[in-house]
Amino acid sequence: MPDALDATPYDALLLLSFGGPEGPDDVVPFLENVTRGRGIPKERLKEVGQHYFLFGGVSPINDQNRALLQALREDFAAHGLDLPVYWGNRNWAPYLTDTLRQMAADGHRRILVLATSAYASYSGCRQYRENLADALATLQAEGVDVPAVDKLRHYFNHPGFVEPMIDGVLRALADLPEDVRAGAHIAFTTHSIPTAAADTSGPVESHGDGGAYVAQHLDVARLIADAVRERTGVDHPWQLVYQSRSGAPHIPWLEPDICDHLEERHAAGVPAVVMAPIGFVSDHMEVLYDLDTEAKAKAEELGLPVRRSATVGADPRFAAAVRELILERAAVERGREVTPCALGALGPSHDVCPVGCCPARAPRPAAAGADSPYA
Numbered sequence: 288m289p290d291a292l293d294a295t296p297y298d299a300l301l302l303l304s305f306g307g308p309e310g311p312d313d314v315v316p317f318l319e320n321v322t323r324g325r326g327i328p329k330e331r332l333k334e335v336g337q338h339y340f341l342f343g344g345v346s347p348i349n350d351q352n353r354a355l356l357q358a359l360r361e362d363f364a365a366h367g368l369d370l371p372v373y374w375g376n377r378n379w380a381p382y383l384t385d386t387l388r389q390m391a392a393d394g395h396r397r398i399l400v401l402a403t404s405a406y407a408s409y410s411g412c413r414q415y416r417e418n419l420a421d422a423l424a425t426l427q428a429e430g431v432d433v434p435a436v437d438k439l440r441h442y443f444n445h446p447g448f449v450e451p452m453i454d455g456v457l458r459a460l461a462d463l464p465e466d467v468r469a470g471a472h473i474a475f476t477t478h479s480i481p482t483a484a485a486d487t488s489g490p491v492e493s494h495g496d497g498g499a500y501v502a503q504h505l506d507v508a509r510l511i512a513d514a515v516r517e518r519t520g521v522d523h524p525w526q527l528v529y530q531s532r533s534g535a536p537h538i539p540w541l542e543p544d545i546c547d548h549l550e551e552r553h554a555a556g557v558p559a560v561v562m563a564p565i566g567f568v569s570d571h572m573e574v575l576y577d578l579d580t581e582a583k584a585k586a587e588e589l590g591l592p593v594r595r596s597a598t599v600g601a602d603p604r605f606a607a608a609v610r611e612l613i614l615e616r617a618a619v620e621r622g623r624e625v626t627p628c629a630l631g632a633l634g635p636s637h638d639v640c641p642v643g644c645c646p647a648r649a650p651r652p653a654a655a656g657a658d659s660p661y662a
Contacts, residue, residue: 294370294617297437299395300609302356303383303415304403306376307339307346307572313379314339317346320378338576348571349379352403354601355569362606370613371395377418384422391431398436399616400655401609403568405443407489407499407636408480412441413645416653423654423661437620438655439612441636443503444510444629447608448599452507452565453514455596459561460519462594467558472524473515474548475508477566478573479529482539484645491643501527501541506631507565523561530564530582531573545578546585549593559592569600 308317314336359372375386404411423433489499512525528548529541586593599605618625627635640656654661
């Protein structure tokens with residue numbers, strides 16, 4: 288095999304995602320998994336589950352992961368990369384522990400993990416690593432010879448992630464009525480998180496106001512806005528805004544909320560808004576409900592024309608980016624010098640999460656990092 292397509296020492300890829308219900312009977316058990324240990328009553332979970340019940344109790348995330356799996360397998364086959372791809376979820380079938388158990392049974396000893404979260408944060412990185420550690424501990428207790436597990440670096444600024452989002456914004460702008468298009472504002476959206484979690488996101492040297500989480504999103508937003516200006520000749524004003532808040536009211540979370548932002552932009556006389564969900568890999572429930580349902584309803588109430596740009600999903604350019612990230616990391620592990628591919632001002636992220644990166648709310652073991660008990 289040519290060195291350019293050599294994934295050794297890795298012998299498998301694990302797509303690690305959040306999971307979601309696939310029918311009405313799954314909704315409350317799924318939410319119990321998500322909120323385990325928080326003591327939330329079942330009646331409250333049924334209230335929260337209304338977002339899912341509006342769509343037949345089905346989250347789109349699992350079908351979107353199936354599409355991404357297919358795109359990855361097709362890309363790997365087309366380029367001669369012989370690397371099997373598995374799929375495991377944190378909160379619903381196929382469960383992470385079951386998938387890792389199968390991978391071990393299939394003889395895989397060195398696994399790379401692709402998490403469906405592109406940015407640094409506790410919930411978007413370390414919590415996945417904690418779930419990996421939990422799964423490995425379970426297998427170890429069962430007497431399984433656990434494989435070594437590494438995680439691919441954050442890919443928020445990889446061209447294969449950014450370019451599809453640029454195209455999505457351009458399509459959304461083109462879909463606006465011509466008389467409001469030039470004056471349209473771009474609202475780049477991502478999942479709100481507690482400000483304390485944002486401030487401690489990323490390596491210790493990145494901690495501070497918003498931490499790496501906010502800095503990374505701002506860098507991507509600038510890349511997209513600059514590309515839109517270059518390709519259209521129009522300099523659209525933009526702002527990073529947030530959605531999908533889910534915490535206690537007294538705990539500060541990142542703001543402004545997208546619906547509040549739409550009200551503010553309308554009051555300021557903005558003629559139209561493009562909502563660009565740059566914080567999400569695919570059109571899962573937070574996009575389907577919080578943007579396509581709730582935010583669009585707010586815009587209709589205001590009489591404000593809005594369009595929503597597409598997420599990356601199973602775009603072939605993203606599948607190609609994953610292949611490139613795998614080969615890059617494999618070359619590093621073999622001691623080769625590589626030039627990581629990254630756009631923007633921040634440069635490529637670390638391959639191995641350092642100690643103190645996106646610290647846990649309470650100390651828990653986390654795999655695939657400098658503090659991993661499974662090094």
